[in-house]
Every structure is written in C-alpha cells, then in structure tokens.
Amino acid sequence: MTELFSFKTIEEAEAKLDSLGGYKDPAEVVPLKGAGAHEVAVGPVHAGVIEPGHFRFQCMGEDVYNLQIFLGYQHRGVEEAMVNAGGNIARQTALAETCAGDTSAAAAIAFAELMERAFPLRFQAPDNEALRLRNILLELERIANHTGDLGALAGDVAFLQTASFCGRIRGEYLNMTALLCGNRFGRNAIVPGGVRTGDAADKYGEIKTWIARVKPELDRALKLMFHEHSVCDRFDGTGRVPRDVAESIGLVGVARRASVEFNGDVMARALVRRIEINEAHTKIAKLIGGEAPASETPRFDGLKPDGFTVVVSTSAAWRGPLVHAALFSPDAKMVRYKIVDPSAHNWPGLAWALRGEQISNFPICNKSFNLSYCGTDR
Amino acid sequence: MLKAFIARIKEGCRTGAFPPAEPNLPPDFRGRPEIDEATSAEEVEEMKSVCPVDGALGFSEGKAFIDMGRCIFCGRCAAKCTKVRFTREYRLGVFKRDDLVVRAGEGGYVPPVQTDAEALRLKGSLQLREVSAGGCAACELDANVLGTPAWDMARFGIRFAASPRHADTVYLTGPVSRNMRSALDKTYAAMPEPKFLIAAGACAISGGLYERGEYPAEPALYIPGCPPHPATTLEALLRFVGDM
Ligand code: SF4
Ligand code: SF4
Numbered sequence: 001m002t003e004l005f006s007f008k009t010i011e012e013a014e015a016k017l018d019s020l021g022g023y024k025d026p027a028e029v030v031p032l033k034g035a036g037a038h039e040v041a042v043g044p045v046h047a048g049v050i051e052p053g054h055f056r057f058q059c060m061g062e063d064v065y066n067l068q069i070f071l072g073y074q075h076r077g078v079e080e081a082m083v084n085a086g087g088n089i090a091r092q093t094a095l096a097e098t099c100a101g102d103t104s105a106a107a108a109i110a111f112a113e114l115m116e117r118a119f120p121l122r123f124q125a126p127d128n129e130a131l132r133l134r135n136i137l138l139e140l141e142r143i144a145n146h147t148g149d150l151g152a153l154a155g156d157v158a159f160l161q162t163a164s165f166c167g168r169i170r171g172e173y174l175n176m177t178a179l180l181c182g183n184r185f186g187r188n189a190i191v192p193g194g195v196r197t198g199d200a201a202d203k204y205g206e207i208k209t210w211i212a213r214v215k216p217e218l219d220r221a222l223k224l225m226f227h228e229h230s231v232c233d234r235f236d237g238t239g240r241v242p243r244d245v246a247e248s249i250g251l252v253g254v255a256r257r258a259s260v261e262f263n264g265d266v267m268a269r270a271l272v273r274r275i276e277i278n279e280a281h282t283k284i285a286k287l288i289g290g291e292a293p294a295s296e297t298p299r300f301d302g303l304k305p306d307g308f309t310v311v312v313s314t315s316a317a318w319r320g321p322l323v324h325a326a327l328f329s330p331d332a333k334m335v336r337y338k339i340v341d342p343s344a345h346n347w348p349g350l351a352w353a354l355r356g357e358q359i360s361n362f363p364i365c366n367k368s369f370n371l372s373y374c375g376t377d378r
Numbered sequence: 379m380l381k382a383f384i385a386r387i388k389e390g391c392r393t394g395a396f397p398p399a400e401p402n403l404p405p406d407f408r409g410r411p412e413i414d415e416a417t418s419a420e421e422v423e424e425m426k427s428v429c430p431v432d433g434a435l436g437f438s439e440g441k442a443f444i445d446m447g448r449c450i451f452c453g454r455c456a457a458k459c460t461k462v463r464f465t466r467e468y469r470l471g472v473f474k475r476d477d478l479v480v481r482a483g484e485g486g487y488v489p490p491v492q493t494d495a496e497a498l499r500l501k502g503s504l505q506l507r508e509v510s511a512g513g514c515a516a517c518e519l520d521a522n523v524l525g526t527p528a529w530d531m532a533r534f535g536i537r538f539a540a541s542p543r544h545a546d547t548v549y550l551t552g553p554v555s556r557n558m559r560s561a562l563d564k565t566y567a568a569m570p571e572p573k574f575l576i577a578a579g580a581c582a583i584s585g586g587l588y589e590r591g592e593y594p595a596e597p598a599l600y601i602p603g604c605p606p607h608p609a610t611t612l613e614a615l616l617r618f619v620g621d622m
Contacts, residue, residue, distance in 0.1 A: 044561045047540040049508040049522045051515050052558055073557045076512040076588045090454055094430035095587055101516025101605070161382050161389075167526035168392050175404065182406030185516050185605070188452040196457070197406075224385050374515050 002117040004301060005310045010335075013308035013327050017336060020312070020323055021250075023344040023376045026068045032058040037065075040359060044073045051373035057359050064362075067354040069347050074377035082326075082337035089115070089192060096324065097187045099339055100375030102145055105137040105177075106317030107339075108190035110324040114313035115192035118328060120302045123193035129201060130194035131293040136207075137177060137186040139280040139287075142318035144173035146273040146280075147218060149370045153270055154225050156363040157234040165221035172214045176207055204288045215281060222274055235267035239353035239365035251349045253320015253342045255369055266353075269368035276318070303332050317342060319372070341375030393530045397622065401468065401609035408451040408464035409610075415483030417442035417461040425455040425462065431580070431587060446470060447478040447583040450604035471601045471614025478583070478602055489613075492620045496572040497598065500546055501619040502535040506576070507545035507569065509562050512555025512588070517579040517605040521549065524608055536615055542568040547598075551605075553581040554591030566594035574598040576618075579605050 007013040032039060038059055044052035052073035058066045078099045085091040096111035097104040112134075116123045126134070151166025174184040180200050181189035189197050225231050241251065246259030254272050262268030287293060303309045312325045320342030327336040346369055353365045394402065403409075422437040429435050434448040435455055444455070444462070456462045461482075469489040472478055477490060492498060510518050524531040525538065539545040542565045554562060566575065577597040580586030586604060601614045616622035 044558065045509060045565055049510075049518050049525075049538050051510045051518065052561065073561070074510075074512050074552070074555060075557060076553055076555045081588065088430070090428055090452070091430040091587070094450060094452065098514040098516070098587060098604070101514035102519060104514075104516070159382075161386050164527045165385075165389060167523070168528045171523055171526065171528050175402075178404035178407070182404055182408055182453065183451075184404075184520065184607070187604075188450075188454075196454075220385065224382055228379075228382065372515070374513065 001315075002113050002298075002311060002313045004117055005312070006304050007308045007310065010308050010327075010329075013310050014336070016310045016312075017325055017327055017338045020325055020338060020340050021344065022338075022340055023071060023347050025070050025072065029056060029068060032060070032065060034060070036061045053373050055362075057354070057362070059359065062358050064354045064357050064359060067351040069351055071347070071373060072377055074374040076378075078378040079337045079339060083334055086334070093191055094187075096339075097185075099378060100341055100343075100372040101185055103141070103317045103319070103322060103341070103372065103375060105134070105141045105186035105190065106315045106322050107324070108187070109134055109138060110313045110315040110322055112190055112192045113315070114311050114324050114326055117298070117313065118302055118309070118311045118326065119192075119332075125295060126194045128292050131295055132287050133180065133195045133197065133200045134190050135293050136204075136284055136287050137180065137189060138316065139284050140173050140177045140180075141186055142280045143277050144170050144177070145318045145370075146277050147173060149367055150222060150225070150270060150273055152367045152370070153235075153266070153364055154231065156367055157231055159225055159228060159231050162221050162225040165217070165224075169214060169218050169221065172210070176210055179203055179206065179210075207284075208288055211281065211284065218277070222277075226270075226274070232267065234364065235270055236265065238266045238361055239357060239368060240265040241349050241352050245352055246349065249348045249352065250345050252345045253317075255346050255349050256320070266364050266368040303328050305330055305332075319343060319370075320346070339375075339378055341372050341378075343371035343373075343376045346371055347376065392527045393533070394528055396609060397613070397616065401607075403466060403468060403607065403609065407466055407468070407607070408453050408456075410446070410465050410467035410470055410487060411444045411449070411456070411480050412463045412465050413442050413444060413480060413482040413484075414461040417459075417482045421459050421461060425458050428454045428458050430454070433584070442482040444480045445478060445584070446480060446602040447475060447600060448580055448586060449602070450580055450586060468607055468610045469613050469617070470603065470606070470610050471599055471617060473599060473618075475583075475597075475600060478600055489617060492618055494598070497574065497618055498620040501621050504534075504536045504547070504615065504619050505539040505545045506536070506547050506549040506615075507539050507542045507565060508549045508551070509558070509565050511550060511552040511558035511562050511582075511591070513552030513579060513581040517551035517581070520605045520608050521551070521578065521611060524612055529608055529612060531612055531615070534616060534621055542566070543570070545569050546572070547574040547576050548594075549576045549578060550582045550593075550597070551578050553585040553588040554593065556591060559591050563594045576601065576615075578611065579603060
C-alpha cells in the first residue's frame with residue numbers, strides 16, 4: 001500500500017518522514033538502587049548465533065524490575081546508501097532486501113511499490129503474474145519465519161521434538177522460496193515494475209504438492225507442542241503485555257494482535273503465529289488456484305515538479321507493517337530514505353514483557369517477539 | 379509425553395545424505411560463475427550497468443573477471459550478457475582472498491586443499507564463535523540451519539560455541555559495523571591460540587553493498603555468497619579442517 005504526500009517546503013516533507021517514528025535507545029543507563037537491587041548486563045555479543053544488542057536487566061532480587069535495551073550495533077547506513085545509490089535500481093533493490101534478511105520479500109515489495117508510485121511512467125504496473133509471485137514469496141517468508149520461531153520457542157522450553165521438527169520444516173519453506181527464485185530468502189526476484197523470474201508459474205504445481213506434504217507435518221509438530229502441558233505451563237501468563245499497554249506504547253503486528261485478540265502473553269504470541277501460518281497457507285492456495293491479486297498502487301499521480309514529495313509504502317511483513325518512505329526533491333531526486341521495521345515499534349513491548357519476570361524467562365519472551373536488530377538499526 | 383515419543387519415532391532420521399552425497403540444490407541455484415574468454419571491456423561495462431555491487435565485475439589485464447567476494451549472486455549480469463553463466467558449483471570456500479576472483483576463460487575448477495597443519499588438527503572438533511557485525515542476519519540464519527537435524531554438522535564435530543574461550547575460530551558475518559569493531563576485536567582476543575577468523579558472506583569478505591570495517595586478523599577461510607548456501611558453508615568448513 002502506498003501513500004503520496006506533496007509539500008511546499010523540504011522542512012514539512014522532512015517532518016513527515018520523522019513522524020513515521022523509529023526506535024530510540026534509552027538516553028542513559030538509569031541505575032537501580034536499593035536493597036536487593038542489582039544489574040545484569042548482556043551483549044552485544046550473545047551466546048547464540050544471533051545479532052548483537054546490549055541488554056541491561058535491572059533486578060530486584062530474582063525479579064526483573066526493568067529491562068533497558070540498547071541497539072545500534074548493526075547500524076551500517078542502509079538509508080544513506082539508498083540515497084547515494086541514486087538511479088541504480090538494482091543496487092537500491094539489493095539494499096532494501098538486505099536491510100533485514102528475514103524480511104527480504106516484504107522489503108522488496110515495499111521498495112518496488114514505492115518506486116512504482118513515484119515514477120509511473122518509468123515503471124509499468126506489475127501484471128497479475130508478477131503480483132501473484134510477489135504475494136506467494138511474501139507468504140512463504142511469513143510461514144518460514146513463524147515456523148522457525150515456534151520451533152525456537154519449543155527449544156527454549158526444552159521441548160526438543162517440536163524444536164527439531166520445525167527447524168527442518170522451516171527449511172522446506174525456504175527451499176520452496178529457492179525453487180521459485182533461486183534464493184532461500186526470496187531475493188533478486190521482486191523489482192520495481194514486476195518480477196525478474198519469468199517461469200515461476202510453471203513451478204506452482206510443484207509448490208502445491210510440496211505444501212500438501214509438509215503442511216500436515218507442520219500441523220502435527222505444532223499440535224504436539226500446544227497440547228503438551230509442560231509447554232503450556234511455561235507459555236501461559238509469561239511475558240504478558242496487556243491490551244491497554246500494547247495500544248499505548250504502539251505495538252504493531254503479531255505482538256499487537258496477541259495483546260488485542262488474546263491476553264498478550266508468550267502463549268498468545270505463539271497462537272497468533274500459528275493462526276498466521278494457517279492464514280498464509282489459505283492465501284497461497286488461493287493465489288496458486290488462480291485468484292487474481294489486487295493491485296493497490298494508484299497510477300499516474302507521481303511526483304509533482306513544484307514541490308517536495310514523500311511516498312510512504314507499507315507492506316505486510318511477517319512481524320507487522322514494514323514502512324519504506326522516500327523524500328523526492330522537485331527535480332525527482334531521492335534526497336532522503338527512511339525504513340521503519342515493525343521491530344522498531346515493538347522493542348518497548350519486549351522490555352515491558354520482562355517486567356516482573358525472572359531473567360530465565362527472557363529467552364522465551366524474546367523468541368515470542370523475535371525482533372530484528374538489523375532492521376531497527378538500518 | 380507418549381505422543382511426543384511416537385511422533386519422534388515417526389519422524390525418523392531427516393539428516394540429508396550430503397555429504398558424501400551431492401547436496402540438493404534448487405534448480406535456479408547460482409554457484410561459481412563462468413566467463414567466456416572473449417568477453418570484451420564493453421560487454422563488462424554493459425553488465426556493470428545492471429550490477430548492484432561496486433567492484434563485483436571488472437576488466438583487468440585484458441580479461442573480464444567476477445569477484446565472488448563482492449558478488450551477491452543475483453544473476454543480473456548473466457541475464458544481460460550470455461558470456462557469463464552461473465554454474466551449479468557450490469564448493470566456493472577458499473583460503474586466500476585472491477582465489478575468489480574468477481577470470482574469463484578459466485576452466486577446470488578444483489577447490490583448494492587445506493595444507494595448514496594447525497587447521498588440519500581441528501578435524502573432528504571445530505568450535506565456532508559466531509560474531510554478527512552489521513549484516514542483514516540472513517548469513518547467521520543460514521549458518522544456524524547447519525545445526526538443525528537436516529544438516530546436523532555436529533556429526534562432524536563442528537559446533538557453534540557459546541563463549542570465545544571455548545572456540546577455535548570467529549565465524550564473522552556482516553561488514554564489521556563501526557559499533558561492532560571493539561566487540562569483534564575483544565571476542566577474537568578472548569580465544570585461545572591457535573585461532574582463526576572465518577569471513578562468511580559478501581559483507582564480511584568485502585563489505586558487499588557496504589564498506590567493510592577492519593578485521594582483527596586476516597581470515598583463514600572465505601565463504602562467498604549472500605548468504606552462502608548451507609551446502610557451501612558446510613563443505614567449506616569440512617575442507618578447512620581437511621575432512622572433505
Ligand atoms: S551476479 Fe554478481 S556480478 Fe553479476 S550482477 Fe549480480 S552481483 Fe553483479
Ligand atoms: S552477505 Fe548478504 S546475506 Fe550475508 S549479511 Fe551481508 S547482506 Fe546479509
């Protein structure tokens with residue numbers, strides 16, 4: 001989905017971009033004082049094979065009183081690189097795709113739609129086949145990530161069956177993506193104006209059979225976990241973010257849905273992922289079955305030569321809405337780019353979830369959100 | 379609990395036959411490129427105009443080249459000009475940076491063989507400490523899958539260690555962002571000797587789409603890709619310790 005805004009001055013346009021938000025580190029470490037108060041500092045390098053970030057658990061006795069999250073270790077200047085890449089569309093596409101690797105398809109869609117909206121004469125409207133492939137890649141990305149995270153949640157409570165089943169099944173969905181475009185993360189396929197892969201449609205039959213084999217296995221793996229009392233006992237009530245808090249701190253995506261439709265604990269976020277896995281399968285079945293995907297990008301209202309234009313493009317990434325926005329000068333040059341990963345809104349939710357928990361519950365709280373460091377840091 | 383056991387037995391063994399069998403690569407897999415001897419400077423310029431990465435393609439000493447240390451294997455050059463093709467050769471790991479450069483007319487590729495005695499000693503027990511430093515995390519994700527039952531690299535004694543004190547190598551991903559420099563240096567320094575640095579992915583090797591920060595040491599193994607396919611990574615690690 002894209003929106004186009006025209007402004008007379010660059011200041012107004014900049015203000016629009018700024019208003020899209022982003023994550024801000026706590027300004028400083030606020031020390032916790034008193035009897036029984038202590039701090040545990042973790043990171044930037046964590047024990048697992050994951051991204052860097054610095055966490056400060058401020059505890060009162062066993063309980064976490066407050067968690068401060070410091071990011072920025074992954075900052076490499078994606079937005080500046082986008083602007084510097086100028087008219088090199090291939091480079092800009094690759095930059096968008098590698099802002100957060102697990103959200104490559106959603107990012108490529110956001111960038112492509114942004115450019116299609118801004119330059120309707122330069123880029124043709126993607127045809128139905130292109131939109132179909134884009135949407136299938138987006139849904140496969142959603143399934144792969146949710147499956148991986150549910151498996152990781154199982155692993156964190158030592159329910160190793162579902163952990164290893166999901167680890168393998170996630171790989172099956174990545175391989176389906178690779179079948180469609182040659183890359184397990186759905187890269188190098190989606191470009192402004194359409195898609196690069198010509199013959200994806202020939203492979204949909206194979207994808208259908210593949211899903212028919214793997215989806216029941218995935219259902220079984222998840223049922224096993226959700227029906228296990230020891231797992232439910234660990235998920236239920238842990239890391240709860242109540243609805244009013246979720247709304248007031250502005251959570252988005254999976255985390256918001258878990259707090260609005262359910263009670264906002266680890267179990268709720270796990271259930272939402274399971275629901276979204278099913279919804280994604282339904283969408284893929286419809287797309288492969290021939291349903292024409294709707295194109296929402298309005299045509300021919302591109303940049304205006306007498307002012308500054310901001311195009312805001314939002315795609316339905318698996319964590320929540322992913323926002324790409326660009327500011328164009330009157331001579332149609334991109335002068336600023338902004339990426340707001342859904343994670344940027346949800347880090348305070350993770351911090352909130354930890355309040356009153358023991359540090360040992362951090363892993364499952366963290367996995368239930370699984371936020372992107374690189375997407376936030378850009 | 380009984381249900382869990384039954385499910386476990388039904389699942390059976392899911393570990394792929396690779397290695398020693400050939401890996402299952404997608405039909406459109408892009409591995410080591412091949413460039414025709416007669417590729418002209420003009421053709422290279424034409425391909426450069428669609429290449430997302432500076433310096434991935436070039437022309438020097440009368441020959442076209444692709445630097446796999448920069449290339450993200452997007453295939454745009456090959457779509458533009460038939461003189462470049464991506465083969466299904468997935469054994470891309472090398473021990474010297476220069477070996478990542480594929481020159482026009484080169485044929486008969488044989489992956490380099492490990493001769494470093496210190497590295498060969500690690501066969502059967504290679505402990506990696508992953509440091510993620512400014513990349514997009516896809517490199518980490520596709521390294522992580524090597525631990526799942528589908529790849530099970532632990533059967534070769536290769537593991538990711540939680541602490542650098544227990545590790546032989548830093549497995550570096552990402553272009554070494556400024557804010558990760560000191561953490562990377564400290565992690566490397568915390569490993570006991572003998573120790574190695576492995577650079578995995580275009581970002582870690584050359585910066586890829588970004589500029590690369592400084593290494594704590596010269597890498598002893600380069601694994602190209604964006605991200606490298608798990609088969610590429612596993613084969614490279616095994617060859618690194620002389621287990622392939
Ligand atoms: S495959 Fe490599 S060399 Fe070819 S266009 Fe893509 S990045 Fe450039
Ligand atoms: S090499 Fe590619 S996949 Fe790996 S971290 Fe860099 S951008 Fe991501």
